[in-house]
Amino acid sequence: MGCEKFEFLISGLLDRELDTSQEQMLRGHLRVCEKCRRKHEELLRLKEVTDSVRFKDLSEEVWAGYWKSIYRRVERSLGWILLSAGAIILISFGLYESLSQFLADPEVSLLVKIGVSTLGLGFIILLVSVIRERIFAYRRDRYKEVQR
Amino acid sequence: MGNREAALDLSQEAFVRAYKAIHRYKPDFRFFTWFYKILSNLCLTNLEKRRVRRKYEVSLEEVPFELTTSKLDPATIYEQKELKKKLWEGLSNLPPDFKEIIILRHFRCFSYREISEILQIPLGSVMSRLYYARMKLKEELKDLI
Numbered sequence: 001m002g003c004e005k006f007e008f009l010i011s012g013l014l015d016r017e018l019d020t021s022q023e024q025m026l027r028g029h030l031r032v033c034e035k036c037r038r039k040h041e042e043l044l045r046l047k048e049v050t051d052s053v054r055f056k057d058l059s060e061e062v063w064a065g066y067w068k069s070i071y072r073r074v075e076r077s078l079g080w081i082l083l084s085a086g087a088i089i090l091i092s093f094g095l096y097e098s099l100s101q102f103l104a105d106p107e108v109s110l111l112v113k114i115g116v117s118t119l120g121l122g123f124i125i126l127l128v129s130v131i132r133e134r135i136f137a138y139r140r141d142r143y144k145e146v147q148r
Numbered sequence: 149m150g151n152r153e154a155a156l157d158l159s160q161e162a163f164v165r166a167y168k169a170i171h172r173y174k175p176d177f178r179f180f181t182w183f184y185k186i187l188s189n190l191c192l193t194n195l196e197k198r199r200v201r202r203k204y205e206v207s208l209e210e211v212p213f214e215l216t217t218s219k220l221d222p223a224t225i226y227e228q229k230e231l232k233k234k235l236w237e238g239l240s241n242l243p244p245d246f247k248e249i250i251i252l253r254h255f256r257c258f259s260y261r262e263i264s265e266i267l268q269i270p271l272g273s274v275m276s277r278l279y280y281a282r283m284k285l286k287e288e289l290k291d292l293i
Contacts, residue, residue: 009275017259
């Protein structure tokens with residue numbers, strides 16, 4: 001076994017994460033390998049340095065503001081969802097009403113009515129197709145949890 | 149993230165995202181592991197956007213560390229303050245995956261098994277990544293060690 005494998009074990013030794021046989025093997029190697037022994041001492045010193053400090057706790061004031069802010073964010077995102085849903089309903093209703101009046105208007109020629117209807121239908125088919133494709137891709141995406 | 153405000157902001161955003169995606173949480177896993185994944189992805193994306201690659205330097209007031217012992221003489225306190233600052237700078241100059249594993253092990257005291265679960269890497273990789281991260285940090289702190 002080369003020194004590289006023992007080097008990784010040094011980390012495990014410092015953190016008391018080695019099993020008995022790994023520890024015995026490493027301690028045996030440390031007795032004969034000065035390079036690894038020096039690395040062990042350096043990493044031990046590094047551990048002493050990191051052990052001498054800890055992260056500061058946040059004050060209660062900051063925590064109180066923190067949870068309030070999360071509540072506000074959730075509230076706002078709910079607001080946006082409702083606003084968007086309302087807008088979609090109203091716009092759809094408006095389009096439906098306009099189209100009904102347009103098609104019922106006797107002054108508009110049949111050709112124009114057919115043209116507008118075909119255009120609208122084409123748009124709806126394209127929209128549904130894109131939405132369906134996006135939903136299909138999302139369901140099969142193995143990395144959807146990963147933020148890009 | 150480099151500063152407290154950005155860290156607080158992103159952790160709040162992670163809570164909101166977790167709340168929205170709670171239906172995707174599988175109770176077979178620990179909630180913290182699932183939440184941590186959302187949070188770390190968010191942080192990495194943000195760091196990538198900011199492309200923070202400069203050498204990190206902070207004032208003493210900005211260092212989020214405190215000493216674990218208060219029974220020190222004034223000279224040692226001064227030394228320890230400098231140490232806090234250098235350690236934070238050294239840590240901030242590490243690549244994100246090295247910084248992350250050092251914080252999880254040294255400052256949050258997670259076991260290797262827990263770290264392996266949180267980072268979704270094998271146990272052996274926890275040991276090797278920690279080794280390389282520590283060597284890099286040691287290099288950053290060469291004046292101290």
